[in-house]
Amino acid sequence: MVTVRLAAPAEAVTLQAIAREAYRRYVPRIGREPAPMSADYGAAVRDGQAWVAVDQDQVIGFAVLVARPDHLLLENLAVRPSRQGGGAGSLLLALAQDEARRLRLAEIRLYTNEAMTENLSYYPRHGYTETHRAEHDGFRRVFFRKRIA
Numbered sequence: 001m002v003t004v005r006l007a008a009p010a011e012a013v014t015l016q017a018i019a020r021e022a023y024r025r026y027v028p029r030i031g032r033e034p035a036p037m038s039a040d041y042g043a044a045v046r047d048g049q050a051w052v053a054v055d056q057d058q059v060i061g062f063a064v065l066v067a068r069p070d071h072l073l074l075e076n077l078a079v080r081p082s083r084q085g086g087g088a089g090s091l092l093l094a095l096a097q098d099e100a101r102r103l104r105l106a107e108i109r110l111y112t113n114e115a116m117t118e119n120l121s122y123y124p125r126h127g128y129t130e131t132h133r134a135e136h137d138g139f140r141r142v143f144f145r146k147r148i149a
Helices: 009-030 041-046 088-102 117-125
Strands: 002-006 050-055 058-067 072-079 107-113 129-136 139-147
Touching: 002 088, 009 041, 009 050, 009 058, 009 072, 041 050, 050 088, 058 088, 072 088, 088 107, 107 117, 117 129, 117 139
Parallel strands: 072 107
Antiparallel strands: 002 050, 050 058, 058 072, 107 139, 129 139
């Protein structure tokens, strides 16, 4: 059974490995490594922003959640490719909603690269609405939001 919890300090290296594994397939589409492949997961763990999905004591995915004054930013969501489609991503999205409610934030925002076409249908299936597209940090990104009741 998959569970979620805050990431432990020693797991930062695992998050980096999962990100590299999960985002590798997008390098040819984008023409360079997506930002999550080189993110500072040690800082995210230290700041209490990294959550992990665990199955049988193995970290299989993670989410980085950053509280902002008026929303929760879902900065990153990654699941090992061998475990995608098994519900870990949905569980992490549900965690984001729970965290937004706990923090009394009315909205979750996220962005993805427009070349990550799988995400352009994945997030709407989970209630996210596309708000706009723009170049951001040198990447063509698609921005989404979800209002939390």
